[in-house]
Amino acid sequence: MPKSPRIDNGALLTAGLELMRQNGKPLSKLQSSGRSMLYAISGGETVRVRTCNDHLLIVLADRPTEDAKLNIEGTDWLLIVMPEIERTPGRMFAYLVPTKVAVEAARRTHQEWLGTNPNTKGGNTTWNLWFDQGGPAKANDFAAKWSKYRLEGEATQPAGLGETSEPGNIKAEVEAARQRISRAAGVSPAAVRITVDFGA
Numbered sequence: 001m002p003k004s005p006r007i008d009n010g011a012l013l014t015a016g017l018e019l020m021r022q023n024g025k026p027l028s029k030l031q032s033s034g035r036s037m038l039y040a041i042s043g044g045e046t047v048r049v050r051t052c053n054d055h056l057l058i059v060l061a062d063r064p065t066e067d068a069k070l071n072i073e074g075t076d077w078l079l080i081v082m083p084e085i086e087r088t089p090g091r092m093f094a095y096l097v098p099t100k101v102a103v104e105a106a107r108r109t110h111q112e113w114l115g116t117n118p119n120t121k122g123g124n125t126t127w128n129l130w131f132d133q134g135g136p137a138k139a140n141d142f143a144a145k146w147s148k149y150r151l152e153g154e155a156t157q158p159a160g161l162g163e164t165s166e167p168g169n170i171k172a173e174v175e176a177a178r179q180r181i182s183r184a185a186g187v188s189p190a191a192v193r194i195t196v197d198f199g200a
Helices: 007-020 099-114 170-185
Strands: 025-027 039-040 046-049 058-061 078-084 090-098 128-129 155-157
Touching: 007 025, 007 046, 007 078, 007 090, 007 155, 058 099, 078 099, 090 099, 099 128
Parallel strands: 046 078
Antiparallel strands: 025 039, 039 046, 058 128, 078 090, 090 155
């Protein structure tokens, strides 16, 4: 089965930079190694940009302990950019979150999850924060929790620009419809079920 379409990280980055410009905080690129997207605001504060095709912030730890070093640390701010409808061209939105707030949330929710004695082998180095209600209750709904950090303005990506897989596959179409219906109904996407009867 083909993968759902993805928005190219470069297109998401461009949208995030545009939203920062619209909010009076244009960014200047900093030297960085590897794939890090590091920038500075004119006052000298540093910003790490994280992009994701899903409504999720993926945080990687260097070890599965409470004092682990996280891959979101090391800057003043974290700019999180994602499409309004997961994996779908169109409107993009972004959150400019103080890094210390994001780090605290990642550590706290991961420790709370470990407190439930999950069925795991102990190598827990991926700590996720969900922006919708689809993730575990302890680590979801960050769109609401961090609403004050959401940037005003609009940045869009035209259909067909920056997609990294086949557009129009059934899984992607159903997901886009599910996201639109959930917004119109005022419910979580997890509450929307779509059934396709291929035999009809």
